[in-house]
Structure formats: structure tokens, C-alpha cells
Amino acid sequence: xxxxxxxxxxxxxxxFAGFVGAHWWNQQDAxxxxxxxxxxxxxxxCPDVLYRTxxxxxxxxxxxxxxxxxxxxxxxxxxxxxxxxYRDKQLDAAIAWQGKxxxxxxxxxxxxxxxxxxxSAEGVLSSDGAWRVKSIPSGKGPPPxxxxxxxxxxxxxxxxxxxxxxxxxxxxxxxxxxxxxKYNHDGEAGRLEAFGQGESILKEPKYLxxxxxxxxxxxxxxxxxxxxxxxxxxxxxxSGLGAKAAELxxxxxxxxxxxxxxxxxxxxxxxxxxxxxxxxxxxxxxxxHLSAHSSLVCPLSLGGSLGLRPxxxxxxxxxxxxxxxxxxxxxxxxxxLDTVTVPYRLRSSPVSMVHxxxxxxxxxxxxxxxxxxxxxxxxxxxxxxxxxMQLREATPWTPLSACGDPSGTCCFAQSVVLRGLDRxxxxxxxxxxxxxxxxxxxxxxxxxxxxQYLQQQQPGARSSSHLLLTPCKVVPPxxxxxxxxxxxxxxxxxxxxxxxxxxxxxxxxxxCSSSSLNRALxxxxxxxxxxxLRRWASFMDAGVxxxxxxxxxxxxxxxxxxxxxxxxxxxx
Numbered sequence: 360x361x362x363x364x365x366x367x368x369x370x371x372x373x374x375f376a377g378f379v380g381a382h383w384w385n386q387q388d389a390x391x392x393x394x395x396x397x398x399x400x401x402x403x404x405c406p407d408v409l410y411r412t413x414x415x416x417x418x419x420x421x422x423x424x425x426x427x428x429x430x431x432x433x434x435x436x437x438x439x440x441x442x443x444x445y446r447d448k449q450l451d452a453a454i455a456w457q458g459k460x461x462x463x464x465x466x467x468x469x470x471x472x473x474x475x476x477x478x479s480a481e482g483v484l485s486s487d488g489a490w491r492v493k494s495i496p497s498g499k500g501p502p503p504x505x506x507x508x509x510x511x512x513x514x515x516x517x518x519x520x521x522x523x524x525x526x527x528x529x530x531x532x533x534x535x536x537x538x539x540x541k542y543n544h545d546g547e548a549g550r551l552e553a554f555g556q557g558e559s560i561l562k563e564p565k566y567l568x569x570x571x572x573x574x575x576x577x578x579x580x581x582x583x584x585x586x587x588x589x590x591x592x593x594x595x596x597x598s599g600l601g602a603k604a605a606e607l608x609x610x611x612x613x614x615x616x617x618x619x620x621x622x623x624x625x626x627x628x629x630x631x632x633x634x635x636x637x638x639x640x641x642x643x644x645x646x647x648h649l650s651a652h653s654s655l656v657c658p659l660s661l662g663g664s665l666g667l668r669p670x671x672x673x674x675x676x677x678x679x680x681x682x683x684x685x686x687x688x689x690x691x692x693x694x695x696l697d698t699v700t701v702p703y704r705l706r707s708s709p710v711s712m713v714h715x716x717x718x719x720x721x722x723x724x725x726x727x728x729x730x731x732x733x734x735x736x737x738x739x740x741x742x743x744x745x746x747x748m749q750l751r752e753a754t755p756w757t758p759l760s761a762c763g764d765p766s767g768t769c770c771f772a773q774s775v776v777l778r779g780l781d782r783x784x785x786x787x788x789x790x791x792x793x794x795x796x797x798x799x800x801x802x803x804x805x806x807x808x809x810x811q812y813l814q815q816q817q818p819g820a821r822s823s824s825h826l827l828l829t830p831c832k833v834v835p836p837x838x839x840x841x842x843x844x845x846x847x848x849x850x851x852x853x854x855x856x857x858x859x860x861x862x863x864x865x866x867x868x869x870x871c872s873s874s875s876l877n878r879a880l881x882x883x884x885x886x887x888x889x890x891x892l893r894r895w896a897s898f899m900d901a902g903v904x905x906x907x908x909x910x911x912x913x914x915x916x917x918x919x920x921x922x923x924x925x926x927x928x929x930x931x
Contacts, residue, residue, distance in 0.1 A: 364407035365585040365709060368577050371428040372601050373592025374544060375624045377523035378689030379659070379696065380590050382837065384424055384529040386697050389832035391422075403829045405706040411580065413532060423532040425581075427573045429600065430536075431551060433544035438524035440536045520686045526836040534573050539566065542596070550595075552637055554644040555902030557599025561607065570604065571611075578612070585703065586616025586712040590696075591649070593621040593658065594638040596901075598645030605652035616703075616712025619653040620696060621645060623660035623761060625682035626672050636890065639667055640898055643887050644907075646880070647914040650725040654716035657727050657870060659692050660761040665879055666886040673757050675733055677842040677851070690838050694831055695731035695759050698868030701776045701825055710774075710823065715870075718823060719772045723921045724872045726880070730756035730765070734841075734849040734864035735777065743780060744787050744799035747812045755816070756869050762879035769874040769924045772821035777809055779830030779849065779865030830863035873922070880919035887912055 371380040391406055406422075413421045520526055522544070539560060542551040551557060561567050578584055587608050591601030601619065608617050623642065627635050642658075642665055650656045661682055663670025672682035680687040702710035710718075719727050732755060737746060747755070754765050785805025787795070795801055798815075802808040805826045813822045830848065833841075841861045846852050849864030892899060892908065899905070 363583045364405050365583050365703070365711060366411075366425060366581040367408050367585060367703065367712070368574070368581075368587050369409065369424065369426045370587060370589045370591075370601075370604060371426060372589065372604065373595065373597035373622070374430055374434055374523065375592050375594070375685055375689070376590040376597070376622050377428070377430055377434065378685040379620075379622055379692050380426075380428070381523040381527040382690045382693035383590075383696055384426075384527065385836060386693060386832050387424070388529050389834050390829070402706050403827050404701065404704050405709075408585075408704045408709075411532070411577070421530070421532075423530060424535065425577055426531065426535045427570070427577070428531070428536050429539060429570075429597075431542045431544040432538060432540045434522050434524070435536070435538070436522045436524045438527065438536075440538055523685075523689070526686070528836060534576050537566075537569055537573065551597065551600075553596050553898045553901035553903070554599035554602075554641050555596075555898070557596035557601070558603050559902050560596075560600050561603040567607075570607070574608075574611070584612075584615060586618065586654070587612070588700070588712075589617065589619040589649075589653070591619060591621055591645070593623050593642045593645045595641055598641040599648075602645060602648035602652065605649055609652045614713075616716055617653045617655075618712055618716060619649045619656045621649060621656060621658045622692065623658060623662060623665075624685055625660075625688055626662040626664075627667070627669055629669060633895075635667060636895055637898060639883070639886055640890075640895070643883055643915055644903070644911050646726060646883075647911050647918065650918065651914075653725065654713060655720055655727060656725055657729050658760045658762070659696070659729055660759065661688050661691060662761045663763065664882070665761045666882045668882070668886075670761075670763075673759065675757055677734055677736065677845060678840045679842070680838075680840045687838055687840060690833075690840070691733060692759065694733050694833070694864075694866060695729055695868050697831055698731060698776050698778060698866045699729055699774070699870050701778065701827065701868075702774060702823070705825070715774060715823075718821060719774060719870060719872050721772065721872075723918075724771065724876075726876055726918065727870050727872050728758065728760035728762050728765070728875060730754070730758050730760075730869045730871065732756045732867040734845065735779065735867045736851050737780065737784065737849070737865055738851050739846075742784050742787050743777075743805055743808050744797060744802065747799055747808070748797045752816075756867055758875075760879075762873075762875045765871070765873055765875045770817040770820040771872040771874075771922075773813065773817065773823070773869055773871045775809065775813055775822065775824045775867070775869045776827065777824070777865070777867045778827035779863065780805065780826070780828065782828060785826070831866045832863050834862050874924045875922075877919050877922035877924070880915055880922070884912055884915040884919060887915065 371377065387406065387409060390404070409425060410422050411425045413423060415421060539551070543549040561570065589601055589605060591597055605617055605619060627638070646656060646658070658665065661672045663672060678691070680691060682688060702715050703712045758765050786802060786808060787800035789795065789800060799808050799812060802811060806824070809824045809826055810822065813824055844851055844855060845859070845861050846855050847859055847862055849861055892905070
């Protein structure tokens with residue numbers, strides 16, 4: 360496999376997953392378009408892991424995400440299900456039926472103004488119906504970037520963002536989007552609300568065959584498929600659909616990695632009792648079933664709790680965001696995801712999905728937590744040892760799995776990525792003879808600094824760490840959430856120039872197998888056991904039996920016990 364990318368196929372299931380996914384793909388796209396004079400070196404991350412090359416009917420080469428996306432009727436807005444790259448008006452007009460024809464045409468959604476500006480800047484629709492886009496110079500790899508045609512960044516207004524497709528700037532392959540027409544995205548009726556409804560979708564031959572057909576299309580063109588990453592809503596019926604999809608992947612592609620990111624929007628809203636109860640049930644059923652069929656499962660949320668107890672959303676010292684806006688929450692979670700997935704996307708010495716999962720999920724610990732520092736607080740005059748020393752005993756990242764404050768908990772294993780640091784900042788820059796403030800200042804490489812810091816923080820944990828020069832891109836349509844004290848590249852300044860726009864940031868991200876999951880999963884089981892299901896018969900009517908609930912409750916308790924602290928006592 361020398362020289363070959365270890366491909367990953369992404370499944371994106373649900374509408375909040377769409378928000379996270381749209382930001383994720385926009386960030387991948389921004390990373391592809393490197394200016395020629397960029398300071399960061401090319402090649403640390405291999406885009407071919409996530410992208411595929413193709414060719415339109417007009418011979419135009421394309422570079423599109425290796426993606427299968429499932430969402431509900433009404434969720435696409437002006438985005439066409441078949442995408443915009445491969446459309447051919449001449450083929451559209453070729454109709455086999457020669458008799459009388461009546462056409463019923465639905466009025467299209469108006470295109471978001473941001474996307475209109477984007478399309479006019481990126482290409483044109485030719486008179487023959489072909490979309491002319493940037494070409495691929497030779498074989499696989501990202502499209503070239505020409506600074507002469509760089510459009511002025513256009514920021515979508517938050518009021519203009521209704522659905523995730525309103526700000527997706529990446530062209531998709533016609534095999535990517537799979538619409539579920541039996542449920543509605545909008546309105547109060549016909550919603551995909553319950554785990555059992557989602558499970559039943561992939562029991563229908565129509566949807567099962569459509570998913571299998573798309574899987575075969577993408578998998579068969581891969582040379583070295585390492586596995587699948589599933590971005591799946593946990594709070595609604597997509598929890599059940601994700602569980603069935605993971606089961607299908609496990610059955611058909613044994614030996615491949617399956618890493619599932621269970622996504623939850625902002626915190627519970629008081630006064631929405633049924634939605635909150637359904638969210639609790641779907642999350643519990645989803646975590647149990649997804650962990651049974653995945654190599655690894657990680658809940659991702661800016662909320663403070665998986666259960667019913669209201670907790671405030673997490674905060675970031677250098678960000679200001681609205682937890683009620685999926686556009687904001689999706690951006691932050693996508694940035695974390697873009698960082699913690701680095702190990703299996705590296706060009707040089709990648710860690711396979713299977714190996715990453717094996718390192719984190721030993722002894723039945725299939726569920727892990729995520730955390731991130733966004734942005735990592737670098738001051739221009741300081742080195743990495745200086746910054747880490749200032750964090751002292753505090754947990755260096757903000758928790759992103761709705762499992763509470765991790766302070767004082769036991770970490771069993773962790774995978775940590777720090778990205779976006781110039782090489783000159785990796786080690787101490789103190790003048791020879793100056794007393795060293797800490798053992799970190801004696802390290803001779805940034806990798807050694809990070810590894811030693813993690814060992815100091817959690818001496819008994821299995822740790823894997825990666826240090827990258829490449830920052831995380833946060834150009835429009837990424838929302839502007841940043842403190843006014845940040846520079847263009849995310850450094851913390853005393854007085855940044857007026858009008859500075861942050862374009863990239865350093866980020867610290869982590870996946871942890873932690874005893875905090877004992878408390879979080881245990882509390883989830885307690886909330887579940889207190890429910891009087893006679894009040895929520897509609898959830899059971901969707902295809903879940905009373906025995907299923909009891910089995911899920913027992914599995915959840917067993918899962919929680921896997922995360923007891925090392926001395927045998929449960930974490931309070």
C-alpha cells in the first residue's frame with residue numbers, strides 16, 4: 360500500500376449532523392485551497408482519505424467528498440438532490456415517452472444569497488448545461504488554487520441560515536444525497552422522532568437497497584478502505600437509523616473501522632417535555648446500539664448533560680456563541696472533529712481507525728469522550744512549554760460530550776492532537792543559563808513536550824499524541840465567534856489591529872476513555888429507569904417493546920460499570 364491513501368467513507372445521518380457536516384466539509388475545502396505563498400507546509404493531512412476524484416459527462420475532472428448523506432424531505436432548500444456538478448440539460452430533455460406529456464413543476468426554493476455569490480465566484484453554468492469548475496492537474500489530489508481569482512470572503516447572515524444546505528460550499532457527487540420522503544423536516548406532523556422509526560427505515564427494501572447501492576459504489580472504487588465514520592443525530596429518530604446503518608456496516612465490511620460521532624444539539628429547553636423525554640430515550644437507545652456495532656462511539660455536544668437535568672452549555676474563553684443556533688454549535692463541533700480525526704488522516708505514518716479504536720476501547724470501553732481548546736491560547740512571546748505550564752493542573756480542554764466536568768476523573772486512555780503551532784514555538788526559547796521553569800522546558804522537541812505534559816496530567820493513562828504545523832481554517836461561512844483579542848492566525852494579542860479577521864486557529868483536541876463516563880452513563884440510566892412509559896406510549900408505538908427498554912437499561916448500566924475508577928470505587 361506504499362503511497363496509497365487509506366480511504367474513509369463518511370455517512371452523515373440527520374439534520375444536526377448536516378450542520379456539523381457542512382462546516383466540516385467547508386473546512387476541508389478551505390484547507391484544499393492553499394495560496395501558493397502559504398507558510399504552513401503542504402501534505403501533513405491527506406485529502407484523498409476523505410475525497411474522491413471523478414469525471415463529469417463533459418470530461419471535467421471533479422474532487423468531491425466520499426460521502427453518503429441521509430436527511431428528510433424539505434431539508435435541502437435550494438440544493439438539488441443530484442448535486443450541481445453532473446447535471447446535463449441535454450440528458451434531461453431526452454425522454455423516452457413520445458406521447459402527450461404533462462409537466463408538473465414545483466417552485467424551487469430561492470437560493471441563499473451567500474451561495475449565489477459563492478457560485479458566481481467559483482464557476483459558471485455553460486450553455487450546454489455543464490458546470491465549469493476548477494480542474495485536477497494530475498490524478499488524485501486537491502484542485503489548484505489561483506490567487507488571481509480569489510473572491511472576497513462573503514459571510515452569510517445568521518438570519519439567512521435555515522438549513523445546513525444554506526451554507527454548504529462544497530459540490531457533492533450525485534450518489535451522495537439520499538432523501539427520506541416518508542418523514543418531514545418542517546412542521547409538527549410526520550416527524551422522525553423516535554428510535555424505532557429510524558430503525559424501521561432501513562427495514563424497508565427501498566431505503567435499504569438505496570443505501571447498499573451507494574455503499575457498494577464508493578467502497579468498490581477504494582484501494583485501501585480503512586473504514587467508515589458515521590456522523591449521526593442522537594436526539595431523534597436518526598439514532599435508530601444510525602444504529603441499523605452501523606449494524607449493516609459491521610455485517611458487510613467486517614474488519615473495517617467504524618467510528619460513530621453521536622451528535623446532540625444545544626442543551627435541553629425547559630417547557631418541551633415530550634421532546635426532552637424523546638431525546639433521553641433516543642440517546643440511551645442510540646448509545647447502547649451504536650456501541651454494539653461500532654469500533655468506537657463518541658457523543659458530541661455543547662450541552663452539559665446527557666440526561667434530563669438542565670445544565671448550562673459549555674463555554675470557551677476566546678469564543679462567544681449562541682447555543683440555540685445549530686449554525687454556531689455545528690461550527691464548534693466540526694472544528695473539534697477536524698482535529699481529533701487527524702490521526703487517521705495523516706499523510707505520513709497515519710494511525711488507522713481500527714488501531715485508534717483498539718487503543719481507546721479496551722476492556723469493553725466502546726464509548727469515549729471528546730474535548731477541545733478552541734482556539735489554543737498562544738501568546739506570540741510564549742513557547743508551548745510556557746503555555747502548558749500556565750494551565751497547571753486544570754484539564755487543558757473544554758469537554759464536548761455532555762458528560763460533565765472531567766476534573767478529578769481518571770483517564771484510562773487518550774488520543775491528543777495539537778495543531779497550528781509554528782515550529783519555533785515547540786520548545787523553550789530561554790537564553791542558555793536561565794533557570795528552567797519546568798521539566799517541559801528541557802524537552803528538545805514539541806512532540807516530547809506534549810507527550811511529557813500528558814504523562815504528568817494522567818500518569819497511568821495510555822496516551823497517543825500528534826503535533827501538527829497545519830492550523831484549522833475558519834474562513835467564511837464559518838461564523839465569526841472569536842474574541843477581538845485574536846490575530847489573523849488565532850494568536851492572543853494585547854492590542855490586535857482594528858478590523859482583524861481570524862482566518863485560521865491553533866486547536867487542541869482529545870479523545871478520552873474516562874471515568875467521567877461512569878457517572879454520565881449511570882445518570883442516564885437513572886433518568887431512564889424513572890420514566891413512566893405509559894405516558895409515552897407513542898415512543899413504544901414506533902416499534903420499541905417494553906422488553907427492549909429493559910434490555911437497553913441493563914446494557915447502559917453494564918456500559919457504565921466499564922468506567923469504574925481504578926480503585927474499584929464508582930465515581931460519584
